[in-house]
Amino acid sequence: MDTEVSAASQELKGGGVVVLPTETVYGLAANALDVEAVRKIFIIKGRPLNNPLILHVLDSSWLKRYTHAEKYSTRVAKITDAFWPGPITIILPKKEIIPNIVTSGFDTVAVRCPDHSLFREVLRASDLPLAAPSANPFGYVSPTSLRQVKATIGNKIKIMLDGGECAVGLESTIVDITCPIPKILRPGAIIADAISKVLGENVIDYHTQIVSKSPNTPGQLKQHYCTNTRLILFEYGHRKFSQNPVGRTVILFMQKPKNLRRIAKNLQFPIEEIFWFSDDGNPNVIAKNLFSMLQQLDSAQYDTILCERPLREGIGIAIDDRLLRAAAKFNG
Ligand code: AMP
Ligand code: MG
Numbered sequence: 001m002d003t004e005v006s007a008a009s010q011e012l013k014g015g016g017v018v019v020l021p022t023e024t025v026y027g028l029a030a031n032a033l034d035v036e037a038v039r040k041i042f043i044i045k046g047r048p049l050n051n052p053l054i055l056h057v058l059d060s061s062w063l064k065r066y067t068h069a070e071k072y073s074t075r076v077a078k079i080t081d082a083f084w085p086g087p088i089t090i091i092l093p094k095k096e097i098i099p100n101i102v103t104s105g106f107d108t109v110a111v112r113c114p115d116h117s118l119f120r121e122v123l124r125a126s127d128l129p130l131a132a133p134s135a136n137p138f139g140y141v142s143p144t145s146l147r148q149v150k151a152t153i154g155n156k157i158k159i160m161l162d163g164g165e166c167a168v169g170l171e172s173t174i175v176d177i178t179c180p181i182p183k184i185l186r187p188g189a190i191i192a193d194a195i196s197k198v199l200g201e202n203v204i205d206y207h208t209q210i211v212s213k214s215p216n217t218p219g220q221l222k223q224h225y226c227t228n229t230r231l232i233l234f235e236y237g238h239r240k241f242s243q244n245p246v247g248r249t250v251i252l253f254m255q256k257p258k259n260l261r262r263i264a265k266n267l268q269f270p271i272e273e274i275f276w277f278s279d280d281g282n283p284n285v286i287a288k289n290l291f292s293m294l295q296q297l298d299s300a301q302y303d304t305i306l307c308e309r310p311l312r313e314g315i316g317i318a319i320d321d322r323l324l325r326a327a328a329k330f331n332g
Contacts, residue, residue: 002121004159004161005118005121005122005125005161006125007159008020008122008125008126008159008161009122009125009126011158011159012029012030012031012037012122012126012128012130013031013126013128015030015031015034015036015037015040016030016037016040016158016159017029017030017037017040017041017044017157018030018122018157018158018159018160018161019135019146019149019154019157019159019160019161020116020118020119020122020130020132020161020163021116021118021119021146021161021162021163021164021166022056022114022115022116022119022132022163022166023086023087023114023115023116023166023167023168024087024114024166024168024169024170024171024172024188024189025134025135025142025143025144025166025169025170025171025291026134026135026142026143026144026145026146026148026149026166027056027114027119027130027132027133027134027135028041028044028045028132028133028134028135028153028157029041029056029119029122029130029131029132030130030131030132031126031128031129031130031131032053032055032066032098032099032102032128032129032130032131033097033098033099033128033129035099035101038053038099038101038102038131039101041053041131041132041133042101044153044156044157045133045136045137045138045153046137046138046139047133047138048138049101049104050104051104051133051138052102052103052104052106052109052110053102053103053110053131053132053133054089054110054111054112054131054132054133054172055098055102055109055110055111055112055129055130055131056111056112056113056114056119056123056129056130056131056132057111057112057113057123057129058113058120058123058124059080059084059085059113060076060077060080060084060113062129063076063080063092063111065095065097065129066094066095066097066098066109066111066129067092067093067094067095067098067109067111068092068093068094068095069092071092071093071178072092072177072178075177075182075199076090076092076177078198078199078200079175079177079195079198079199080113082198083190083195083198084113085113085114085115085120086113086115086190087112087115087168087170087171087172087173087188087189087190088112088172088173088174088175088188088190088195089110089111089112089172089173089174089175089186090110090111090112090174090175090176090177091108091109091110091111091174091175091176091177091178091185092108092109092111092177092178093107093108093109093178094106094107094108094109098129102131108176108178110174112172116163116166117163118161118163119163122161134171135149135153135157136148136149136152136153137152137153139221139223139224139225139226140152140225140226141225141226141227141291141294141295141298141326142171142225142291143291143295144165144166144169144288144291144292145164145165145166145292146160146161146162146163148291148292148295151295151299165288165292166288167288168188168189168284168287168288169287169288169289169290169291169292170188170189170287170290170291170315170318170319170322171186171188172186172188172189172190173186173187173188173189173190173191173195173318174186174188175195175203179204181201181202181203181204182195182199182201182202182203182204183203183204184203184204184205184206185206185220186206186220186318186321187205187206187317187318187321188315188318189284189287189315189318191314191315191317191318192204192205192206205317206317206321221325222325222328223325223328223329224322224325224326224328225291225294225322225325225326226325226326226328226329227294227295227297227298227305227326228298229297229298229302229303229304229305230245230246230303230304230305230330231294231304231305231307231323231326231327231330232245232304232305232306232307232327232330232331233306233307233308233309233323233324233327233331234306234307234308234309235308235309236254236308236309236310236311237308239263239266239267241306242331243330244269245269245271245303245304245306246303246304247302247303247304248272248301248302248303248304249269249270249271249272249302249303249304249305249306250271250272250273250274250275250297250302250304250305250306251263251267251271251273251274251275251305251306251307252274252275252276252277252293252297252305252306252307252308253274253275253276253277253308254276254277254278254281254286254308254309254310254311255276255277255278255279255280255281255286256276256278256279256280257274257276260274271306272302275293275297277289277290277293283310283311283314283315283316283319284315286310286315286316286319287315287318287319290319290322290323291322294307294326307323307327309323310323
């Protein structure tokens with residue numbers, strides 16, 4: 001076995017916390033069965049205890065160890081056959097063995113099977129279910145490379161495995177299949193239509209309106225993924241701004257604009273630089289680059305980032321969800 005995989009596995013078995021890559025974002029992992037180990041995750045991140053964690057398993061055969069998946073066996077089989085390993089998390093009734101700290105006291109648990117070889121090797125080697133939220137301080141932009149992890153919480157963790165850049169770049173879709181009609185709790189790369197097709201039944205899609213101050217879904221907060229730099233959003237294809245930018249300002253488009261010089265000329269205020277998430281508007285590329293671009297600009301000492309919103313279709317719904325939450329603290 002790879003020495004770093006075996007070191008990570010030993011650390012987890014001993015109650016430690018390690019940083020692991022997934023296909024969505026980098027995770028801060030601990031043995032979900034060990035209350036003290038899980039507590040470390042909350043402390044390192046500064047995450048409130050009422051924000052439940054996702055349990056990561058090697059494959060669907062592990063579900064019976066930790067959940068009452070049998071109550072929803074048809075839905076579970078359809079989703080796991082179609083999408084696992086992959087960026088979709090399902091909500092299931094939990095078994096006693098899962099401590100309350102993982103689920104914030106709920107009798108359901110969120111479970112996912114990650115699609116990254118390093119994470120999977122650690123799961124196999126440790127034979128432990130891993131609780132693993134994103135490896136960033138609570139409320140900040142999620143990390144999609146080890147460099148980003150190191151820039152924020154890096155020095156607090158002994159073992160961090162480098163798995164390159166995350167292929168998806170957005171947190172998993174979360175779907176509650178314990179409801180009479182399955183419901184998307186968090187949009188992600190796997191969209192409601194695709195889930196609905198696989199299940200052969202309706203799925204309640206996620207509505208882009210921002211969740212109120214007392215969210216009925218645990219952990220879905222109005223402000224999240226926040227940059228320190230002022231972030232102001234504008235509508236796709238429109239260059240109208242709800243607020244005037246302050247200080248050193250940059251503008252960030254979904255796709256490389258055709259005439260860069262004309263953009264700078266037509267704006268009513270000076271901008272220092274123009275950036276874009278993708279050359280050709282490919283939504284999967286935008287998703288992959290979303291958090292890394294935001295963090296890069298956030299660490300560059302600008303005062304204002306003007307950022308275009310995506311088209312709200314397909315994975316664009318998830319991209320827009322993250323951007324709205326990231327900008328929420330700058331919009332009153
Ligand atoms: P993350 O913050 O990416 O680690 O994802 C964890 C999110 O999963 C939480 O913030 C919740 O929104 C969601 N979640 C976890 N457990 C549950 C649960 N039992 N019921 C509903 N949502 C959950
Ligand atoms: Mg997170």
